[in-house]
Amino acid sequence: MNKNKAHIQIVKPLKTDDLQVCKATEKDMEGLLAVAASVGTGDKNHRQGFLMDNYHKDKEKYIKKFQEDMANSKMFYVIKKGEKVLGFLLAYTKEQWIKMEPNWVFDTSWKWDFDKKALKKFVILEKIAVKSSMTGNGIGSELFKKFREDARSMGIHDMFSETLISPKPNFASMEFAMKQQYQLAGIRYEKFDGKVLTDIIYHRKL
Ligand SMILES: CC(C)(COP(=O)(O)OP(=O)(O)OC[C@H]1O[C@@H](n2cnc3c(N)ncnc32)[C@H](O)[C@@H]1OP(=O)(O)O)[C@@H](O)C(=O)NCCC(=O)NCCS
Numbered sequence: 001m002n003k004n005k006a007h008i009q010i011v012k013p014l015k016t017d018d019l020q021v022c023k024a025t026e027k028d029m030e031g032l033l034a035v036a037a038s039v040g041t042g043d044k045n046h047r048q049g050f051l052m053d054n055y056h057k058d059k060e061k062y063i064k065k066f067q068e069d070m071a072n073s074k075m076f077y078v079i080k081k082g083e084k085v086l087g088f089l090l091a092y093t094k095e096q097w098i099k100m101e102p103n104w105v106f107d108t109s110w111k112w113d114f115d116k117k118a119l120k121k122f123v124i125l126e127k128i129a130v131k132s133s134m135t136g137n138g139i140g141s142e143l144f145k146k147f148r149e150d151a152r153s154m155g156i157h158d159m160f161s162e163t164l165i166s167p168k169p170n171f172a173s174m175e176f177a178m179k180q181q182y183q184l185a186g187i188r189y190e191k192f193d194g195k196v197l198t199d200i201i202y203h204r205k206l
Pocket of ligand 1: 039047048049050051126127128129130131134135136137138139140141142170171172173175176179
């Protein structure tokens with residue numbers, strides 16, 4: 001199948017009422033890795049969307065990373081149909097994020113009209129992924145809904161998200177950002193695997 005057409009070839013939509021969003025636990029590990037590996041490969045398909053890491057290599061490293069995230073993030077969700085993991089969302093609070101990326105606020109070139117009050121207290125949606133054969137069924141939106149509700153119940157009303165635009169633009173991620181009404185807040189350059197990447201920083205009120 002032509003991967004570029006994966007998004008429009010699904011004819012029978014999945015009923016989102018059959019889906020359940022819950023916190024990721026150790027028993028979801030195989031499902032998480034399978035979802036991550038479906039969109040995180042060596043080949044970055046800019047139309048279908050992609051994760052930067054290649055989950056086909058060094059599985060142990062990613063198991064360890066997911067275990068740490070399960071222990072440390074209050075916002076690591078899986079979406080399931082029965083026991084089958086169809087997608088996941090990982091978010092961090094400002095405190096967690098700044099520990100990982102201490103210069104994030106200063107390294108970002110903020111848009112002139114972006115209100116920096118939003119930086120006082122926020123969550124960052126670090127990763128969202130849906131099984132590559134199942135995108136366009138509302139699964140990502142269900143994950144986002146749960147993340148938004150939980151952030152609000154924690155008293156957090158601002159979120160950020162980053163999308164790669166260079167060297168390869170992640171079109172699926174940009175489209176998703178539009179659907180969820182994210183707004184452009186800034187641009188950041190980051191080093192990854194010896195390359196310089198350019199990211200759009202999106203902001204949304206929750
Ligand atoms: C981004 C992603 C999580 C969206 O999940 P999803 O389940 O397809 O999302 P939904 O079905 O709720 O919403 C789909 C919307 O996303 C956009 N979208 C999703 N896949 C797309 C694709 N291949 N091409 C274009 N737009 C796409 C569309 O705007 C679509 O809106 P529509 O349904 O009104 O047409 C999913 O495409 C994905 O896992 N991509 C690979 C990983 C990735 O890029 N993650 C983001 C960076 S961390």
